[in-house]
Amino acid sequence: MSDIRETFYVGHTSDGSLKKRPMSPHLQVYKPIPSMSLSILNRITGAALSFGSAIMVAWLASAAKGPKSFKKVQKVTGSFPGQLVLFGFSASFFLHFIRGIRHLVWDSTAKRLEKEEINQDSKIDMISISALTLGLWTIIIGKKLGKKKK
Amino acid sequence: MTTPLDHPTILRSNLGRMRQLGAGHHIVEHWKAERLTAIGTAPLSIWFIVQMLRLGDADHKDVVQWAGKPVNTVLLLSLMILTFHHMQMGLQVITSDYSRGKNKTILDLIIKGGTFFLGLLSVISILKIALAPAKK
Numbered sequence: 576m577s578d579i580r581e582t583f584y585v586g587h588t589s590d591g592s593l594k595k596r597p598m599s600p601h602l603q604v605y606k607p608i609p610s611m612s613l614s615i616l617n618r619i620t621g622a623a624l625s626f627g628s629a630i631m632v633a634w635l636a637s638a639a640k641g642p643k644s645f646k647k648v649q650k651v652t653g654s655f656p657g658q659l660v661l662f663g664f665s666a667s668f669f670l671h672f673i674r675g676i677r678h679l680v681w682d683s684t685a686k687r688l689e690k691e692e693i694n695q696d697s698k699i700d701m702i703s704i705s706a707l708t709l710g711l712w713t714i715i716i717g718k719k720l721g722k723k724k725k
Numbered sequence: 726m727t728t729p730l731d732h733p734t735i736l737r738s739n740l741g742r743m744r745q746l747g748a749g750h751h752i753v754e755h756w757k758a759e760r761l762t763a764i765g766t767a768p769l770s771i772w773f774i775v776q777m778l779r780l781g782d783a784d785h786k787d788v789v790q791w792a793g794k795p796v797n798t799v800l801l802l803s804l805m806i807l808t809f810h811h812m813q814m815g816l817q818v819i820t821s822d823y824s825r826g827k828n829k830t831i832l833d834l835i836i837k838g839g840t841f842f843l844g845l846l847s848v849i850s851i852l853k854i855a856l857a858p859a860k861k
């Protein structure tokens with residue numbers, strides 16, 4: 576036994592002999608459904624946000640350093656690739672945020688945990704994530720266009 | 726039919742072996758802190774997004790003035806401290822799932838070092854903006 580988690584794999588056959596129980600099926604076997612995808616995406620966005628938070632720190636640090644550095648950072652974040660990264664950052668944030676709240680609700684109420692309910696709620700979450708992300712960028716782009724007109 | 730697996734001959738129950746995996750309460754505390762920091766960052770980050778929208782592409786002077794207002798300074802500091810605490814614990818949950826032993830120790834040190842540096846940098850920056858803003 577090299578891994579202590581293998582203690583979970585010890586089972587018995589009907590004649591009482593010991594047997595190594597099977598592992599769960601490989602991921603590729605399942606057809607992805609919203610709850611599964613959102614579950615792993617919560618982890619992926621958590622990791623992505625960790626890197627993304629460096630953008631916030633760079634923005635703050637440049638503002639602390641002075642107007643010149645601040646302009647430089649603003650130039651990067653305002654460029655097209657910079658805006659794409661910020662779009663990804665905001666989408667990741669809203670996913671992690673909505674699913675984070677879902678986790679908090681699960682943990683504090685222990686309700687809506689049946690398979691059907693989880694799948695229903697996952698769909699609702701996907702809609703709110705898209706709505707929040709698109710809503711935010713509608714405002715941002717709207718503001719930009721408004722400024723250009725002036 | 727089924728070949729019996731060689732089973733450890735040590736006389737210890739599975740529960741006894743499992744108990745070695747965690748140090749009593751500290752895993753529960755980690756779990757709780759991850760959730761408490763989440764409850765804190767949730768409203769703060771929405772506040773931050775709204776502020777960013779309001780600031781738009783404001784210039785340095787406006788941003789310094791905004792961050793220098795005491796309430797904003799406190800909210801900014803709270804957001805950054807909670808976020809980096811949440812992030813450090815969250816990343817550690819991920820490394821625990823995919824690595825162990827020496828690799829995990831090294832990864833966790835990198836994570837702790839990285840989050841500590843970024844977190845401290847943000848706190849110092851916010852304090853500097855609020856207390857001794859750069860003019861040039």
Ligand code: HEM
Nearest residue numbers: 618621622624625672675676678763766767812815816818
């Ligand atoms: C930029 C800010 C954030 C970063 C960098 C971040 C990072 C992370 C990371 C790395 C994890 C671990 C993921 C995993 O174990 O799979 C995590 C988990 C979690 N986050 Fe965040 N997070 C942020 C914001 C938030 C916010 C605003 C909320 C509140 C709604 C939140 C709620 C949660 C919850 C509840 C978990 C535990 C989920 C689980 O056990 O699977 N996070 N976060």
